[in-house]
Amino acid sequence: MNRIISSQSGRSAVRIDDEFWNRFIELVRGTVIPYQWEALNDSIPEAEPSYAIRNFRIAAGMEEGAFGGMVFQDSDVAKWLEAVGFSLAQHPDAELERTADGVIELIAMAQHEDGYLNTYFTIKAPGERWTNLYEAHELYCAGHMMEAAVAYYYATGKSKLLDVMRKFADHIASVFGPEPDQLRGYDGHQEIELALVKLYEATGEERYMELARFFIDERGAEPNFLVEETKRRDGRSIWTDRKLEPPTLLQLAYNQAHRPVREQDTAVGHAVRAVYMYTAMADLARVTEDRELRDACRRLWNNMTRKQMYITGGIGSTHHGEAFSFDYDLPNDTVYAETCASIGLIFFARRMLLLEAKSEYADVMERALYNNVIGSMSQDGKHYFYVNPLEVWPEASERNPGRHHVKATRQKWFGCSCCPPNVARLLSSLNDYVYTSSAEANTIYAHLFIGGEARFTLAAGEVALQQQSLLPWESDTRFTFTAVPESVFTMALRIPSWCGGSAALRLNGVPMDYETRNGYAIVSRTWSQGDCLEWAPELRAQLTAAHPSIRADAGKAAIERGPLVFCLEETDNGQPLASLSIARDAELQVRFDAELLGGTVVIEADGYADDAAAWQEDAPPYRPMAQQPASRAVRLRAVPYYLWGNRETGEMTVWLRTQ
Amino acid sequence: MNRIISSQSGRSAVRIDDEFWNRFIELVRGTVIPYQWEALNDSIPEAEPSYAIRNFRIAAGMEEGAFGGMVFQDSDVAKWLEAVGFSLAQHPDAELERTADGVIELIAMAQHEDGYLNTYFTIKAPGERWTNLYEAHELYCAGHMMEAAVAYYYATGKSKLLDVMRKFADHIASVFGPEPDQLRGYDGHQEIELALVKLYEATGEERYMELARFFIDERGAEPNFLVEETKRRDGRSIWTDRKLEPPTLLQLAYNQAHRPVREQDTAVGHAVRAVYMYTAMADLARVTEDRELRDACRRLWNNMTRKQMYITGGIGSTHHGEAFSFDYDLPNDTVYAETCASIGLIFFARRMLLLEAKSEYADVMERALYNNVIGSMSQDGKHYFYVNPLEVWPEASERNPGRHHVKATRQKWFGCSCCPPNVARLLSSLNDYVYTSSAEANTIYAHLFIGGEARFTLAAGEVALQQQSLLPWESDTRFTFTAVPESVFTMALRIPSWCGGSAALRLNGVPMDYETRNGYAIVSRTWSQGDCLEWAPELRAQLTAAHPSIRADAGKAAIERGPLVFCLEETDNGQPLASLSIARDAELQVRFDAELLGGTVVIEADGYADDAAAWQEDAPPYRPMAQQPASRAVRLRAVPYYLWGNRETGEMTVWLRTQ
Known part of the structure; x- marks a missing residue:
């Protein structure tokens, strides 16, 4: 296994300049960050x-x-600061930096002498520090602030917040640990584990990595800390006046604390907590070369992405506990698929790529990014979905209480605290997700096809390249090398799953064969400055089937083209959408509509509609199939899922019945 | 509109002796009543x-x-006594009658001097009578005891309980009414309204009917009684320590108290409350010849049975509030379809038949009876479904919290108080549902094809007849007249919706034409003793389609044969059932299997199964439709819905994908 150095292990060396993505990044910079x-x-x-x-x-x-606010209110400031850090790294802004510096001053002033930092406990419950890890998100808030500190340090070189958080981390390391006078505990909401690895990578201080490992390894160990803590607290809760019983095994699974982390093989519980934890596990597996932990990551990855993931990259199918339910239980209508969970899935995917470059991880990362994540945000950047449904019937969302959580329109973002800042910090750090590289192996992996400039330091020397991409509309991608070392290095281009293995490569205009390794096209050579690799995975519109065990999708097809999942909206196709169907071998017609939704590919096809006109008003609701007229021909029209809900409110569906 | 006198307006004149139904009635008598x-x-x-x-x-x-127990615990005693009354009327049992007499003694002793009777308030809250109609089920319990009193009086001629309940009714009539010193209120859970009509019909005392009408007409009037009462009580609740805000309009809809009853046109709120109320409305519309109320009944009937009813006769599609949601929202998997609600639907249907003999009411009555209601009970009579799903995936019932309410197996009946006694009282009074008759119009309506003897008093004179039926297995039904008057009377035979209008009639072996009125075959003549009418509606197995607005059934078919809805079980067809489909014109093969489930018709057909074997273990869950192999041929096997869940636990579905 090669050690791979992240492009994030140092100030960002990738700068995005991409027709498709610039708009999102600019929206975060120009709208989301100021608004927040x-x-x-x-x-x-x-x-x-x-x-x-x-x-x-x-x-x-x-x-x-x-x-005021929730017990974890501090984390909102942290996420904002982190997004600011990412944004400043890409787009310097003196005024924004001054504002951020002011906030950092304030944070420093709120820190206690001993390093402790949490406004809830400082203001409201000063005597109760570290007594309710189960509920109080104390380490969770610390983790987010550590992530902010690292991002701000990388962006600006200023270490004030980093110093504050190092001091806090040192304090935490004194409170938590295996010694008799220490707490053998961990947070109810994982987050600090991945943040401590970042702090370690930014500072080189191994004790932060050790602390992350301590938290990971304590989780789920016996006697169960969350059970014992609840007993010590006599069941006192911050959410209710009622005294709580110690959590059961099922309740502990919500926090992934039902069994030791290394022994887990199925994604369970609160989806965001799960993927944040898996992210840290993959980090630790890489940094410490811990094969057991790596194997646990692989098992959890496989279970989650092969049996519990929607085609849009959504995870966590039930709103009860915002959680995973069980294998193949992926209802489209009562779905949860929280935005933050897909963002966490992207974090995890990236860490798996750092651990081992396999295209499967990038395939999932791309799926979640181009569908669930950007679909959560309205075109104005001010309205968001928390729940990202694959099927919407607006009247049901309103009038069937089991679907109240599924909104038919994006909600004003200030009503909610977690998803919009998470979208902001992901999109403003998107440059970190395009490549990984291995200095020792002299290899650059291109995972995502997003235009921009990038620089890499390999054993062979410095490489600079420029990527130009037309995705998601066209697949032709061009890598031009603007600086190359004199000796051999390898360019590994992801062969995306959506091209069905059909991807043409040209070097300086000349078609060339390539070797394939773990889903990447491998080109090893001595490069010349100005060399240009053209990469054209086949981009075809196609109908996609789901595994037969996913009951909700049986007999149905989704329309996909490249990284984009498409959907049908009522505004284009009438309603009920359930009455529509498509032949399994229907010809899909692709066209770019420059006027629609800011310019998008639209996919059209011949289809069928069950004839509602044949049913008299107020007719009995059931009648012999033999009386049912043949369905009538209609023209179906699908738009990218990420764009749904930006026109009139109406029905939407990703999965379409097949004939 | 003819006034139709119910066969229940006097001691029962119908005695069931039917191969199919005897077993159920005997189960209630021999098992359910003693067990309860x-x-x-x-x-x-x-x-x-x-x-x-x-x-x-x-x-x-x-x-x-x-x-001890729930605030409405008295109603369990009442429902038991009512079932005992019905059972004694059909099957005298001296020991059971002695037991019941003892209970009635006890009830009489628990009655207060002023007539009041309710053990919760007597024991637990003596000062709080009539202060919490919204929650406390005080009139609801009274209503059930009135129904018991009437049933026991009809069965035994003993009036002790009837006298107790008349005294209580008189007390209630003094407390509730339009006078300044009276409460202009009504119960949170409708029931007393229909009971008071029964009390009126048993005693001839019009004031009981007037009191029922008062409750019906006050409901939903402004100022809203339930709102004002909550304020007067300062929000005190028997369910929570928290003070309640006065109910909102949406909350009042749960109790059908959101607007005056006569103005309602959509079935809303708690389904059992709704149908109990509609039953009383139809009673009052008939007894008082109130056309406005009749029109409201028709509107509510039409909405409920044409837009909010499952094919099994289940109503109330959401478990949130055990309630109706909205038109065409009939999910099969997150369904509620409570047993008691379908029983209430049968009550309502029978009252509509008394109001106006239209076969549509009997069609729905039969649908609910042969599917949802008897399907709720296990073959041993000791296990029951509250929720009657049309689709079950046992793992989802266990592991997806949004489906916990849907049980994959019937529950031991003592764990729950409402449905089993309701099934018991319906089945033991089933004789009341077979016919209605109109004395003035000299017409006997045969609504259900259930064997037994019946006597009717028409203007023309006394009629006695014997029905022999082979339903639900064969449709040939024979009516033999054992006593007839000398002048003309009319026999009206329901043309069931399931025969598609094809029903052959013979008189003494000779085919005869007939006139059709409101869905009944009309035979008016001077009859001779021994005349035999043979009635053979065509009984064919068929695929049924649902209205296209019912999204959940789009592209699917149910299998029906006569009154029975069929279903597929995992034990016969493997799993996932969602991977199965059937051609729209598939030939359905019917055979009787004497060994299976106590003897039942089984329907088989050629069908298709999506091939799961083609998916590698741990394969990505989505892949191009083009790689999907053609489905393989399978033989599908369906059993009657009412028999499902009596073998191994497994998946079940009513609706099957069509090709």
Whole structure:
């Protein structure tokens, strides 16, 4: 196994400049980050106050008042700062940096002498630090602030927040550990584990990595910390006045604390907690070359992505606990598929790529990115889905209580705290997801086809290249080498699953064969400056079938083209969409509509509609099939899933009945 | 509109003797009633105590102790007594009658001087009578006891319980009414309204009918009683320590109290409450010849049975509030379709038949009876479904919290109080559902084809007849007249919707034409003793389609034969059942299997199965349709829905994909 150095292990060396993605990144920079800043400062008139900045001012002694917001409110400030860090790395902005520096001052002032930092406990429950890890998100908030500190340090070179968080991490390391006077515990919501690995990579301090490993290895060990802690607290809860019984095994599975992490092989419980934890596990497996942990990651990856993932890259199919349910249980209508969970899946995929470059990880990463994640955001960047359904019947969302959680329209984003900032920090750090490289193996892996510039330091020397991509509309991608060393290095181009193995390669205009390794086209040679690799995986519209065990998709097809899943909307196809069907061998016609939804590919096909006109108004609802007229011919029209819900409210479906 | 006198308006004149139904009725008599008696007396070792009889002993001053069970625990005693009454009417049993007489003694002793009777308020909250109609089921319990009193009086001629309940009704009539010193209120759970009509019909006392009408007409009037009452009670609740806000309009819809009853046109809210209320409305429309109320009944009937009813006769599609959701929202997997709701639908259908003899009402009555209702009970009579699903995936019932309410196996009946006694009282009074007759119009309507003897008093004179039926296995039904008057009367035979209008009639072996009116074959003549009418509606197995607006059934077919809906079980067809499909014109082969499930018709057909073998273990869950092999041929096997779940636990589905 090669050790692979992340492009993120140092200041970002990739800069995105891509027709498709520039708009998203600009939306985050120009709209989401400023808007969120207003929200954090309670300056949006129609919104519930956030209290997040005010909490820090109170904790810093600059203001009097009570704690406001959720117990994990600090994490909103952290996620904003992290997104700012990523954004500044790509797009310097002196004013934004000054604002961020001010917030960092405030955070530093809110830190206790001993390093402790959490405004909820500082303001509201000063005597209760570390007594309710199960519920209080104390280490979770710490983790997000560590991630912010690292991102801001990489972007600006300023270490103030990094120093604050190192001090806090040192404090945490004194509180938690295997010694008799230490807590053998971990947080109810995983997050600090992956953050500590980042802190380790930014500082080189191994003790942070060790602390992450401690948290991972303690989780699920006997006697169960979360059970014992609840007993010690006499069941006191921050969510209810009722005293809680210690969590059962089923309840512990919600926190992935039902059994030791290394022994887990099925994705269970709260999906976001799960993928944040798997991300840290993959990090640790890589950094410490821990094969047992790597094997656990592979098992969990396989279970999650092969048996519990929607075609859109959504995970966590039930809203009860925002959780995984079980293998192949992927209902399209009562779905959850939270935005944050897919973002966490992308984190995990990237860590798996760092651990071992297999195209399968990038395939899933791309699927989640191009569908579930960007589909969660409206075109104006101000409305978001938390739940990303594959089938919507607006009346059911309103009137069937079992579907209230499935919204037919994106919600104003200030009403909710977790998903929009997570989208912001992912999109503003998207440059980190395009490549990985292995210095020792002299190999650059191109995982995503997103245009921009990139620089790599290999054993062979420095490489600089420029990628131009027309995805998701056309697949022709061009890599031009602007700086190359004198000796051999390898360019590994992902053969995306969607091309069905058909991908043409040209070097300087001349077609060339290539060797394939783990799903990548391998080109090893001595390169010349100006060399140009043209990579054209076949981009065809196709009908996709689901595994027969996924009951919800039986007899149905999805339409895919390249990384994009398509869907049918009522506005294009009428309703009920359930009455539509398509032949299994239907010809799919692809065209680009420059006027529609800011310009998009549309896929059309001949299909059928069950004839509702043949049913008299107020007819009995059931009648002999023999009386049913043959369905009538219709023209079906599908748009990319990520664009749904940007026109009139109506039905939407990804899966379409086949004939 | 003819006034039609119910066969129930007097001691029962119909006695069932039918190969199919005898078994059910005997099960109720021999198993359910004795078992329930043990339960009411806390004598079932493994069961939670009921406390129901003990509560009466405490209220009667015969025992010390605290109230036990639910606030509506008295109704369990009432439902048991009512079933006993119905059973004694058909099958005298001196010991059972002695037991019932003893219970009635006890009830009489628990009655207060002023007529009040309710053990919860007597024992637990003596000062709080009539202060929480919204939650406390006080009039609901009274209603059930009135129904018991009437049934027991008809069965035995003994009026002790009837007198107790008349006295209680008189007390209620003094408390509730339009006068300033009276409560302008009604119960949160409708039931007393239909019971008061029964009390009126048994006693001839119009004030009971007037009181029923008062409750019906006050419901939903402004100012809303349930809102005002909650305010007067300062939000105190018997379900929670929290103070309740007055109910919103949406919450009032749960109790059908969101608008005046006469203005309602859509079935909303808790399904059992709804159909109990509609039953009383139809009664009152008939008794008082109230056309406005009749029109409301027709509207509600039409909405409910044409847009909110499952093919099994199940109603109330969501478990949230055990309620209706909205038109055409009939999910098969997250279904509720409570047993009691279908029983209430049968009550309502029978009242509509009394109001106007249209075969549509009987079609629905038969559908609910032969499918949802008898399907709720296991073959041993000791296990019951509350929720009657049309699609079951046992693992999902266990592991997807949104489907926990859908059980894959019937539950031991003592764990639950409402459905089993309701099944018992319906089946033991099934004789009341077979016919209605109109004395003035000299017409006997045969609604259900269930064998037995019946006597009718028409203006023309006395009629006695014997019905022999082979349903649901064969449709040939024979009516033999054993006593006839000298002048003309009419025999009206329902043309069931399932025969598609094809039904042959013979008189004494000679084919005869007939006139059709409102879905009945009309035969008016002067009859001779010994005349024999043979009625043979065509009984064919067929595939049934659902209205295209029912999204859940799109592209699917159900298999029906006569009154029976069929289903596929895993034990016969493997799993996943979702991978199976059938041609729209498949030939259905019918055979009787005497060994299977006590003897049943089985329907077989050629079908297709998506090939799961073609998917490698651990393969990615999505792949091009083009790689999907053609499905393989299989032989499908369907059994009657009412028999499902009596073999190994497994998947079940009513709706099958069509090709």
